[in-house]
Amino acid sequence: MIIQSKVSRRTAALFTASSLAAFLLAAAPAEGASAAAPSLAPAAAPSTAQKVPVQSVLTLEHAGFQENGATYVPLKDLSSSLDLQLLWNPGKSSLEVTGLYQAVSLKVGQPKAYTAAGKTIMLGAETLVRNGVTYVPDKLFSKAFGLPLAWEGGNRFSVAYTPKYMMTSAGRELFWLNREHGVLYSGQSGSVPLRAGVIRVADLDWASMSARRINSASYAVEIENASGEPHINNTRWRALVSGGSLVRQAKTHYWNPRMLGMKRDVFAFQGNVVMVDGQTVMLVNPDGHIYKTYNLLELTGINDAFAVEAVDSDFLLVRPFQKGTLILIDRRSGQTVELYKQLISAADQAWLKAYPDTEIDYPGDKLAYTGRSGDLLSFEWTSFTEGQKIHFTYMLSPLS
Template identity: 30%
Template sequence: MPYKILLKSRLYMLLAATAIASAITNPVPTLAAAGTNATDAPAKNGIRITMNGKEFQAKSAPFVDHGTIYLPLRDVGELLGTLVSWNGSAKTVTMNYPDLKVKLEYGSLQAMVNGKQFSLNAPLRMVDGRLFVPLRFFSEATGADVKWEDSIKTVNITKEDDFIKAQPWSSVWLNRKTSDLYMARDEQSPAIHVGKLDTEIQGDVSFHDGLNQGGNTVLTIVDHYGDSRSHYDVYGLLIRGNKIVAQKKANYEKRYEPNTTYFQVYDPNGWIEYTVLTDGKIVTIFNNQGKVVKEYDLPKLSGTDDVFSVLAVGEDYLVVRPNQSGLLTLIDLKDHSTVVLADKLLTGKDLEYARNHKDPYPGDTLSYAGDMGHGVLDFYYASPFNGKEQRSVRLTYERPSYEDERKALPKGRSIKELASVCTPKTISSIEMQDGDMMYVPLIGANEKDKDSIRTVCSILQKFAAKGVEETLPYDSPQTFFHGMYVNFTEGESISMYQYGGKLALGSAFGGKTMILDDHQSVQDFNRLKVVPTSTFQPNPVHIGKKVHFKGNIGGYKESEPLIISWAPDLNKYSSQDPDRSLVIFTGTMKFGSYDVQFTMPAYGKAADGKMKLLQPGKGTIKISNGSYGNVESTSIELLPESK
C-alpha cells in the first residue's frame, strides 16, 4: 500500500497622588546603599503572606531587611494580579495594571508612578541572582492595604479586586463589575482599555488566549454559571488597534467546546487568512482588515433550530456541533448536504452510545483533526469504552461532493515505485522539522543539495527493499510533526519519521506503517537536519560603519527577496506602534542563502512606508524573505555614529 501524505465602578483606580506619596515616603529603616548586589542572602525568617485571608505560596521565601519586606518580582506580579517585568539591559522594573504604570531603576531611590516621580526609602535588591522588590510599595500602589503582624511574622494584604486575570503571566484583565476589558501588548507595555462586554458577568470566568492574526486579535471569554454550573456564556471579541470592533455572545448548556477563531484558504499567491466569530447561530467571517466578508446561518443551513459550537471552517464546509443533540455535524457548502458524522464514522456500541446517552451531556466524542485536501477530512475519536486508555484513533471521512475530483487524481504510486524514480530531478523539495523547529529544506533545483537528496532516495530504496509493515499504536500527537516530508515533482508526497531506533513512513498517527530497521539510515536521517543560521559582524556596531551578514534561513527559490530589519528592545518603542521593525537593507537570496555587506544606516523604513530614525541601544536584527518560511533573529547593540 502507498504510504503518503498530502501536504497542503472600579475599586482599583490608582491611589491619589497624596496617598501614594504617603505610602512611599513613610519613614522606615533602609539600606545605606541603594540597589546593591547581595553576596549573602538576608535571613529567611519564616514570613507568611496572606491575600484577603488566604495564604500566598511564594516561589521564593520573602525576607525582611532593615524593616522592609522583600518578595521576588515575579511573585509580586502573581500576588497582586499585575504584569511585572525586569529589563536586564536597562536595569529597570516595570509593573503594569489597569490605569497604573510603575517604573523603577535598579540602584535608584526614585520611582515613576503614572509619569510622576516619587522618592523611595527601600531599594530593589538582587539576591543570589534573583530580583527582590519592596512588597509594601508595590501593593499599596495597586490600592491594597498592607498590615504587618510582628508576633506571627505575617503580612496581611487586603485588596478589593474586581479584576479577573486568567494566569499570572496573562496580559488581559476583565472587570467583573463593569465588564471593562484591558489588555497589554507585552510585559513592559501599559494596560489599555479596549472596550467592554455587552453584558454582565455571572459566574466563574476563564479566558482562551487571544489569537493574533494579521491586524486581528481574537479573545474568547467564558462565563460559567448556574446552580448546577451547566450554563456557558461565551464571548468572542475581535480587537483591532486596541479597540473591540466586534463581539459575539453564544449560550451553551452542559457542554462547551472552544469555537474556532481562524482558518486559511490556499491561493497560488499565498495563503489567505480569515478570522471567525459566532453567536452560536450565525458564523461571521472577517478578513485581515477586520471587515465582514461572509456570514453563515447555521439553523438555516442545517435545518436544525439550535445553537452550535463551531469547530472548523473551511472554504466550502463547516464542522459544527448542535448543542441539543451533541452530534458532530458536517455542513457541506459544495453540495448543500448535512452529515451527522457519527453515522458515517462509528459503528456498534460506539454509535449506540453517541446516539442515546444523555449524561453528563448528549452526543459523541468526535473532534476535528484536519483537512487533508480533495474533500478528505480527518477526525479524532476517543471511545468511552476504552476505560483508562485515553488514546484517540484518527478516522477519515471522504466528502461525496469531491468524489469526481478524487477519481481524477493520479493514482498514488507505491513506495517501491517512488523509490525507483527518486533522484534530485524528480524531487521538488524535502522539508524537515522537529515540532515548531523548521530546518533548512533541500531543493531539487539547488545543485548544493543534490548529494543530500540522493541520501534521502537511498533511504527510500532501503524501505522498498527491506521495509516491514507493522501495526503501531494509534496516537494523537501532542505537538507538531517531527520528521521529514519528501515532495516529488509530480505532486506526490511521502512522510518519514523516527520511531524509536528505527524509521517509519507516514504521519505518526499509528496504524499500519512501514518500518525500516537500519542504523545507518537513522544516522543519515538525523544528519540531514540543518538549523537555519545567521551571523552578524561586528557586534556592537556603530551607525555609519560597514556590517557583514551571512547565513541561510532556508528558501525554495533560486532568487527571492532578502529583507533585513532592525527592532529596538521593548522599552524603546511605543506600544501603540503596529510594528516596531525598520527595514535597513533589501537584496536577494539564493535558496535562502545570503552573504551581504553594507553600511549601517541611520534611518529605516517603517511598516507605513515612512523613514524613521534608528534609536541606538540593544535590539534585534531580523532576516526574512518577507512572505513565508523561517525568520532568523540576532541580538545586537546599535551604537551612535562615531565621530
C-alpha cells in the same frame, strides 16, 4: 468512500521546550498565563458612617521580611493580588509593574522606580532577589499605586483592596476585564492602558481569560465561564480588539453540566477570525469587518448552540451542543451530513441513540477531525464500549 482501520491507543508526552534563569522566573509570569490566586480573608471593617475600604488579609506563597529598616514584600505575589501585571523587559533589563492608572519600571539593586510619565519614585531601599524570588520595599505599592500595605508577619499581608479584574496578556500587550461591568482595558506593558470597550459578560464565576495576537494592531480575547448551581451554565465569549478598540464580539451559551466532547471553536481561517454567536458563525477580518456569515439553524435545522471545530475553503465542521454529533456543511451548496451516520456501524449508532443526551456523561459521537489530504478528510473515533481508537476517512467528492 469510507475507509476504516484500527489503530492503537496513543501515549501522551509532555516536553519542556526551554527553561529560564531563576531570576526571570521569579520576576515575570509566563506570557498569557494567570498567576495562582492567593487566598483572601476579609478582616472586620471599621464601624463608621462613612464608606471605608474593606481591609483584606492576603496569604501569599512567599513571606516578607525586614532588612536595614525596610519591609520587603514579594513582588510577583502581590502584583497579581492587586490587579497589577508584571513583565520583564529584556530590552531595558527592567521589571515593569502595570496597573490601570499607573505603570512603573524598576531594576534589581536600585532604590527607585520610574513611572510611565518619567517621574522618579524613591523607595528607600533597593529591589532584591532572594532564593529566586524578587522582593521590593512595601513603599512601592503605597507611593506608586496608592495601596498601603501592612506586613502581618510570615506570608500574611493586609491591604484595603479587593481584586475586581480578570487579567491576561499576549506578548507585551496587557488586558484587564472588570468582572462586574465587563469593561475591557488594554495597553502595552509599562504604559497606562486605555479603555477598549465593554464585553457583554454576566455572572462570572468559574471564569478564565486568555488573549492571542493576530497582527501588530489586533488581538482576540477569549473568556470561558461556568456559573449557577451546580455550575450548569457554560458560556464562551470571543472579542476582537483592533487599534485599541473593541470592534466585534460573540457569545455562545451551553446550558447543561455536560461538556464532554465540546471542543473550543477553531480560531481562524485564511486570516479571518472565527466568531461563533450561538447559532451564527462569522468569519471576521482582523479590523472587525465581517467577511462571511453562516446561519447554522437554517443550514442544519437544529435549534441549538454550536461549536465550530473546523473551517476550510469548502466546508465547515460544526457540533450542536445537546446531541453532540459532528456535522459537515458544504460551504458552496449548503448541504449537510451527520458524519457518524456515514462512518460508525449501525450497532454503534443504535447505542448512541439509546443513550439519553441529558445525562452528564453522554459522550456525543466521539468523532475528532484530524486533517485532510486533497478531498479526503480524516477522523479518529473512540469506540463507546471498548475505548479503541479507530481511524476513518470521508471523501468530499460526493457532496461537492
